[in-house]
Amino acid sequence: MPQEIAPRIAVDPRIRFGKPVIKGTRMSVELLIGRLAGGMTPEQVAEEYALAPEDVRDSGLIPLQQSKGDAGVDRRHPVSPPFCYHGG
16 A cells, blocks of 8 residues: 655655656656756756656655654665675
């Protein structure tokens, strides 16, 4: 069952492994933030992924909330990359 964690942003364990997505889509907030960090404007990202510009702008709330621990993310089980070199 989806849980709204911010306006336009939801988490559902059945969608994208429980990562935050734009509500009503499978578009991960992580992907959108990456595009914005790469220099795209909210309007460019919205056009590229057929989203409303408001959806893209609102996705910027997630990093702030996660840093405060308010996003409902379970951090008890950190996941390492599958091909992580540990030396030795």
